[in-house]
Amino acid sequence: MNVLLDHFADFREGFVGTVLLTLASGLLAMVLGVVIAGFRVSPVPPLRAFGTAWVTLFRNTPLTLLFLIAWFVVPVIFAPGMSPWTKALLALSFYTSAFVCEAVRSGITTVPLGQAEAARSLGMTFSQTLRLIVLPQATRTVVAPLSSIFIALTKNSAIAGAFSVTELFGWQKTLSDQGYAIAWIFLWVALGYLVITFSISGLFQLLERRLGVAR
Amino acid sequence: MSSSVLYDTPGPKARLRNRLYTVAGSLALAALLAFVVYRLDAKNQLDPKIWNIFNNAGVRTNIRDGVLTTLKVFAAAGALSLVLGLLLAVGRLSEHRPVRWFATGFIELFRAVPLLITIYALWVLFLSYKDDLGVVGDNAAFWGLVVGLTFYNGSVQAEVLRAGINAVPRGQVEAAYALGLRKYQVMTTLLLPQAVRSMLPTMISQLVVTLKDTSLGYVITYTELLFAARTMASNIIVNGDNPFTAVVIVVGAIYIAMCLALSSLATWIERRGRRAKTGVAVAAAEPPVVLDGAR
Numbered sequence: 001m002n003v004l005l006d007h008f009a010d011f012r013e014g015f016v017g018t019v020l021l022t023l024a025s026g027l028l029a030m031v032l033g034v035v036i037a038g039f040r041v042s043p044v045p046p047l048r049a050f051g052t053a054w055v056t057l058f059r060n061t062p063l064t065l066l067f068l069i070a071w072f073v074v075p076v077i078f079a080p081g082m083s084p085w086t087k088a089l090l091a092l093s094f095y096t097s098a099f100v101c102e103a104v105r106s107g108i109t110t111v112p113l114g115q116a117e118a119a120r121s122l123g124m125t126f127s128q129t130l131r132l133i134v135l136p137q138a139t140r141t142v143v144a145p146l147s148s149i150f151i152a153l154t155k156n157s158a159i160a161g162a163f164s165v166t167e168l169f170g171w172q173k174t175l176s177d178q179g180y181a182i183a184w185i186f187l188w189v190a191l192g193y194l195v196i197t198f199s200i201s202g203l204f205q206l207l208e209r210r211l212g213v214a215r
Numbered sequence: 216m217s218s219s220v221l222y223d224t225p226g227p228k229a230r231l232r233n234r235l236y237t238v239a240g241s242l243a244l245a246a247l248l249a250f251v252v253y254r255l256d257a258k259n260q261l262d263p264k265i266w267n268i269f270n271n272a273g274v275r276t277n278i279r280d281g282v283l284t285t286l287k288v289f290a291a292a293g294a295l296s297l298v299l300g301l302l303l304a305v306g307r308l309s310e311h312r313p314v315r316w317f318a319t320g321f322i323e324l325f326r327a328v329p330l331l332i333t334i335y336a337l338w339v340l341f342l343s344y345k346d347d348l349g350v351v352g353d354n355a356a357f358w359g360l361v362v363g364l365t366f367y368n369g370s371v372q373a374e375v376l377r378a379g380i381n382a383v384p385r386g387q388v389e390a391a392y393a394l395g396l397r398k399y400q401v402m403t404t405l406l407l408p409q410a411v412r413s414m415l416p417t418m419i420s421q422l423v424v425t426l427k428d429t430s431l432g433y434v435i436t437y438t439e440l441l442f443a444a445r446t447m448a449s450n451i452i453v454n455g456d457n458p459f460t461a462v463v464i465v466v467g468a469i470y471i472a473m474c475l476a477l478s479s480l481a482t483w484i485e486r487r488g489r490r491a492k493t494g495v496a497v498a499a500a501e502p503p504v505v506l507d508g509a510r
């Protein structure tokens with residue numbers, strides 16, 4: 001009657017699904033977030049407006065609503081025939097990108113003013129200043145908030161399971177529908193998420209130590 | 216032009232280039248917007264008939280009830296999570312080891328588990344022990360949602376409060392003990408007021424998260440705003456199809472408005488707190504007294 005041993009393959013499949021979905025949407029959210037953060041600090045007003053609108057929109061919308069849009073609106077209006085996995089990827093990474101953008105932007109503001117001023121007085125352009133001077137230094141302060149953003153992303157990926165993507169939550173639902181005791185399933189699934197979130201925070205702590213500079 | 220340090224005040228060349236980018240950027244944004252409108256129109260989603268459903272009294276009642284239910288869940292979960300957060304924060308800082316361990320374990324467990332899973336597990340639990348739980352059994356989905364939200368957000372609020380308590384200078388606590396205050400007096404009259412005051416913006420931001428997370432009720436088929444809207448949309452047929460797009464746009468706007476209102480409250484409080492940091496007004500300096508023979 002041990003639910004973990006009886007359904008180990010299912011648990012493993014769900015676990016791998018969660019990890020893959022988190023990795024893929026984390027990567028896409030990073031790229032989107034950094035680009036949008038660049039928009040938000042750029043000297044071009046429409047780009048700034050676009051960045052602000054993006055962040056306001058995605059930070060204040062419940063993720064469940066985004067999933068609903070990805071499931072019922074996007075296929076009808078824009079691209080029919082997307083797989084559920086792609087839809088989940090899009091919803092998760094668009095949502096997370098707004099948070100990444102804010103983290104990166106606040107990281108940019110922590111870089112000492114003198115750095116950007118020195119870069120400018122050397123004749124660097126806006127994109128050079130950002131790319132070569134400011135962003136590399138911002139990375140250091142951004143790592144800590146990014147870690148909690150990715151942990152939140154891991155947990156948010158559970159919503160994809162409710163919308164029929166294979167991952168841990170989906171298996172919990174299936175198993176508890178089969179009549180296994182919910183408490184045990186809950187604990188095993190919790191353990192699965194704990195493994196993922198602990199490895200993320202460990203990884204980022206390592207990264208923080210590597211990037212850290214004695215000042 | 217701008218206070219940003221990332222670029223210089225533009226000269227004639229840069230102004231020209233920026234103007235070019237501005238035009239190009241505006242055109243790109245306009246094109247994006249036009250594409251969205253075009254696709255909506257091509258799929259017949261801008262048909263006045265579809266948008267006319269919002270003139271229907273039933274639809275309006277449905278949406279209003281959904282909003283009220285969402286607010287009800289939010290009020291219950293928000294209040295309970297603040298209380299639980301307070302208890303857990305104090306518990307985690309307790310001198311009694313069992314209390315401290317219990318609070319730490321509770322916080323770490325429920326912060327690590329996705330909220331959706333907590334809510335789902337509680338819902339199933341409440342459903343299966345319907346008869347034993349009496350009142351709870353009648354609306355298992357409501358209590359599953361509220362208790363799940365409370366456990367998760369209470370744990371987060373506890374960590375926020377703990378950070379606030381730890382930020383109070385150590386000397387104040389020592390001074391209070393030296394004056395002969397008891398443990399609970401130090402906590403209630405000295406630590407908590409200062410912690411709450413400094414952490415209020417963060418706590419309200421967490422309340423915004425609570426408000427957004429009420430939409431997880433959708434998954435356990437609780438008729439909050441999202442589920443109500445979805446059910447309503449699948450019961451209406453306009454032009455041979457369900458008006459999902461229109462309903463989703465309206466519901467999304469409602470959610471964004473609610474969250475923005477709450478987070479602007481947080482911003483307002485933050486700005487207000489920054490204005491008077493100590494809470495004690497400093498008297499204006501007296502005009503300098505010039506003695507008669509001083510010059």
